[in-house]
Amino acid sequence: MTVNVTPHLNFRGEARAALEFYRSVFGGDLVVSTYGDLGAAQDPAEADLVVWGQVSAPGGFRVMAYDVPAALPLSRGEDPFFVSVRGGDVAELTDLWEGLAKGGTVVQPFGPSAWAEAYGMVKDRFGVTWVLDVVAG
Incomplete structure (x- = not known):
């Protein structure tokens, strides 16, 4: 069995910009699915937000991210990771x-x-x- 660990970052409306930024630094492929793509937008204003996104580079770098909907709490705390x-x-x-x-x-x-x-x-x-x-x- 092979196990890989991938950081999954949570944002409030910045997931796409963050993933694009990480791709600009590390290279690789960017895949993004929005709440609207999956028919999962609770609020029409959030349809373009990221429900799942990932940057994956050939050298092994991988990070995932999503936008926490406004209806859910988001607390980043102080240096949570x-x-x-x-x-x-x-x-x-x-x-x-x-x-x-x-x-x-x-x-x-x-x-x-x-x-x-x-x-x-x-x-x-x-x-x-x-x-x-x-x-x-």
Whole structure:
């Protein structure tokens, strides 16, 4: 049996923009289904919101997202999760870091650390905190 773990991010009206942003950083394919596509819109104003979306890149990156309908509560809390991106190439992760940091807030600058050749933490413009590091060889 093979098990894969994919972060599933919850938004309020920003899922499509977030998925498009992540695709611009990581590449890959974007698939989006709206509440209207599935005939599941409780409120006609929410028909174009994302009921399920995913970015999947050839290198193994995958993230899913959806828009929580207004009728349901949404509380992101304070740092309820981090999304970890690990790789073996500092240059490749540097490019990803720079993409995620556009419009975001650097929590820990990307660079050498005591436990990794490179490590950093950034909160992107959608409020998602990303941890990037180079796997120790």
